[in-house]
Amino acid sequence: MPRPLPRQVMAKSRTTLEREEAPGEGLVAFDDGSQVEPGAGAAKRNRRGARTLATPSRRRTLLIGLIVSFFLVVFVAAVALAYQVDTFLATDGRFTLAAVQRDGEVEANSPLEIVGLEFTLRDDVLRVFEKDIGRSLYLLPLEQRRRELLAIDWVENATVSRVWPNRLRVSIHERTPIAVAAIAGRRGDALVTKLVDGHGQLMSRPARASFNLPVVFGLHQDQPIAYRKARIDLLEKLQAEVEPLNARFSELHMNDPRNLRATLVKDGRNLTLLLGNEKYLTRVQNFLNNYEAVMKEDPRANLFDMRLEDRIVATREGLSGA
DSSP states (O other), rough: OOOOHHHHHHHHHHHHHHHHSSSSTTOEEEEOOOOOOOHHHHHHHHHHHHHHHHHHHHHHHHHHHHHHHHHHHHHHHHHHHHHHHHHHHHGGGGGOOOOOSSSOOOOTOOSSSEESSSSSOOHHHHHHTGGTTSSSSGGGHHHHHHHHHHTTTEEEEEEEEEEEETEEEEEEEEEEEEEEEEOOOOOOEEEEEEEETTOEEOOOOOOTTOOOOOOEEEEEEEETTTHHHHHHHHHHHHHHHHHHGGGGGEEEEOTTTEEEEEEEETEEEEEEEEEEEEEHHHHHHHHHHHHHHHHHTTTOEEEOOSSSSOOOOEEOOSOTTO
């Protein structure tokens, strides 16, 4: 049978049970007479800690809100200021481009200063800016006007800049002609002469201007510019090769690039050489070395085939009795 509990243990258990059931029991007493439930201090400390942790979070949120508000106000103010400046520059009369004098001498304080003109017509340049007269300089589309200037045949490059408050400066760089192009008319019955530069660009011939340049045949207005440039490259190749000979050509026929016909001025006569498409220096040198002997055989010869290595074939072209 089970052993009975000791008397001390049974007394202690009854005392503990009575303490748990008695009202007011389970409180912790302090020296000042106050009583607190066990664990109440820890709960208060936990609530105080929660408030302490929550305070920096609210401050951070408030700070971010203030920063966002500040930048929003700055952005709105900048947009408003930009709008006011834009409106001011576009409407204020002090920035208006005045009319430009077309006839007579160019005024020193002209609203439109143009530099670099030699063969480009001043009226062609002024026509580009006609639509801007009476408008604010601020509204002028510089890049678009530059492209319009480049459409003028003599203009190779151009810059347009504002000179505040109400003037424009236009700088023109013109093309350099290297030959006179004999252009066939649209019906093929008339020749129109134009100048051509190293890029194959055709330019109108200025009035009262003379050019000591070779005349090139075989170019047309409707040809792609790359086609004309290839012909001009052939001309420059010929001139570069024969430069040591000091030979001057008055005409070049480039209809067939495989058979270049070059007219050489010699002793006041126009002599046409058939040079093919290679060895220009050698063939022209060969002609000059044998010129006197060839002309002695046929003084009226004016066409010389230089494409054969061992001989010069001299004939008469376009002469009566040939």
